[in-house]
Amino acid sequence: MLHNKINTCGGLVIFFVVFFINSVGHCYVSDSIKAGYNWTSSSSNNHCKSHGIDDACVGNSAVSGGVCTGWGNRGTYSDERATLLFIAHQVNANGAKFCLTQVQGANKNKNKGVAGPWLTYYAAAGNQTKCFWLCKAGYGGPECNDPVADGAVCNAEEISRNAFSGYKLATSSTMNLESTDWMFGRWQNPGTKCNAHGENEHEAFLAVSGWLPSGHGAKVAPMMAWADRSGWDDMESAPIIHRVGDQLLMCSPGYKPNPSNTDCEVVNATTCMLQNGTFCDGFSRDKFDETIHTIDSTSAGKCLRYFCKDSNKAFPSSGDTSCEDCAVGVRGGPNPNNGVCVLCDLGQYFDSTSGQCKSALGFSRTDLQYGVGKTNSKSGKVSDQCWTKTTPEEYANCVKGITTSTSIDSSNLVQKYNFNTLKLKPTDVQTTSKTKLAPKL
DSSP: OGGGOOSSSEEEEEEOSSOEEEEEEOEEOOHHHHHTTTOOGGGGGOOSOOOBOTTOOOGGGBOGGGOBOSSSOBOSSTTBBEEEEEEEEEEOSSEEEEEEEEEEEEOGGGOTTOSSOEEEEEOBGGGBOOEEEEEOTTOBSGGGOBSSOOSSSOOOOOOSTGGGTTOOOOOSOOOBOGGGOEEEEEEOSGGGOOSSSSOOOEEEEEEEEEEOTTSSEEEEEEEEEEEEEEOSSSOEEEEEEEEOSOOEEEEOTTEEEOTTSSSEEESOHHHHHHHHOOBOTTOOGGGOOTTTEEEOGGGTTSOBOEEESSTTEEBSBTTBOOOEEOOOBTTEEEOTTTOBEEEOOTTEEEETTTTEEEEOOOOOHHHHHHOTTOOGGGSOSGGGSGGGOOSHHHHHHHHHTOOSOOOOOGGGOOOSSOGGGOOOOGGGSOOOTTOOOOOOO
């Protein structure tokens, strides 16, 4: 409110000879920092524009069709209209802290000593406040003070209009936020009259101006608000807000602009999951070691699990997350549910999908060469004999005597003899001058 603002941060009580005013002041952003958020010298002359902030407002500030409005939304007084925005309450060269703020128009009825309407700032209904940091490209960490932006700090909280739909305008006395807004500037002089109701207070600030698909950042821009007033005996006031600079894409800590600069993407997915996720039973957060473990890629949106980075290693036992060699193959491998190494007994094979040992089918040497129930003399053409098949699926079908095209998992073809050491000699098979011998099995 113009009649009680001073150019400083915080609140002061100024005493005069016959009266005193409870003075509330703003923090003002330096010109060099303002320029880094697309504020130009011409921005300060951008007065008396019509209301236009698209879908930047949140909560019940949005009317039908998603349009933001300063009219029609009652504020803390029935004749003072308001809008809920995310306005910067702290600004540095690398980023800004945006807080939910009720921007409200105030009128002459409330103070006869003011030449025109002015602007006030409040918390949402119930004194609710909500803040988040957004950082420029190349920065992250607390208060965007990390120039490396390596994703060591990750805020995966959703930032979107829908995420803040539950907030409501305050329609009765609530917390005044004027002293926490960081202003780009304010004006009230004869050159800022926008109607017949005296001089209109103008104030400029940095605010969220649009939302991103991912919900991990937003578009921000400098905005100008001016206090409008209508009516004579029954006056109503409202903040008229519009952009006075180009939009800038900024991301939550732990995220960065994508190559097309249209959205924000994660810098380090593991960091975000570790900081914001809940670990599944049996997977202790404290035992996770990024040098040897990897987060399960299927854990997104669920509780988190982790396994050994080396696919040939697994956990020795439940509760022991050190990674040791595991006999990965037909006879064993990591259990996909808990990462523990499984070793199957002779006559069993390892089912990598379920992580369990299952009974294997037994086949003789003759079965493996010609198929179950066949011998050298009864197997027909050489091309029909199993040892000539070129793919595991064809070979498995042949050995089992299956003629359909159904794919069979060849991993359970564990025979009475060691399949890996099976050697075929030319005398074991029929050959013709036109038939090539298959490679040794």
